[in-house]
Each structure stands twice: as structure tokens, then as C-alpha cells.
Amino acid sequence: MYNERVVEHFSNPRNVGELPDADAIGENGSFKCGDTMKIYLKIKDDRIVDVRFLTFGCGAAIASSSMLTEMVKGKTLDEAMEITNQDVADELGGLPPLKLHCSNLAADALHNAIENYRKGKGKIETA
């Protein structure tokens, strides 16, 4: 069902946990399945210098979260805002059609964190 890259990220997810001194926090939840993701960003000079995540979800959601954190490190906020769920799925070498929505969790949580940061909310969490 999942390709090797997805299984590898699911089995050995990168950047798991919290960032106590995060500059921005974003969240997202799926109405479809109830899974959730929280992302923590450390930002310097408009660039993402560190990132962590906590995801309570299926294998595809965890693999997507892990891949996303690898993709955003070092990117500017503008570049990170352009990352779509399809980009994440593509980097994973594809997801089964029924699991494509799982990659939304990661991309949308990232965008939520950046929006919070830009609104000056910083560490304030939103639902």
C-alpha cells in the first residue's frame, strides 16, 4: 500500500517533538478522520532554522509530517508558504489515493504557523 520512502519516514520520523523556544506554533486537524498535527518553528531573519512536530494520526500523516520538516528547514517563510500538500506527497514518492488527504495535515499546519507568526501571534495557538 505504501511505498518504501513513506514506510521509512513512518518508521523513523525526523524532527519529532516540541520546540520549547519556538517562535511560531501551528495546528491542524482533519475533520475527515480526527487526526491532528502541531508544528513548531524557530525563525531567524525570516527563515526557518529549526522545526519539530507532533502528529497523532495514521502512517501517511506521520510520514508527511516528517517529510515536511525536512523540506522546510532553511527555507524562507515565503518559500515555505508555497509548499502544498501535493508537494509533500510528491517528495514521498506518492501516496495511495485514499491517503492523499493525510498530507493536508502537514502543509496546512505549516501555513497556520506562518500565518500566526505574521499576525504577531507568535506562540499563541489557534484551534
Ligand code: FES
Ligand atoms: Fe487521518 Fe491519515 S487517516 S490523516
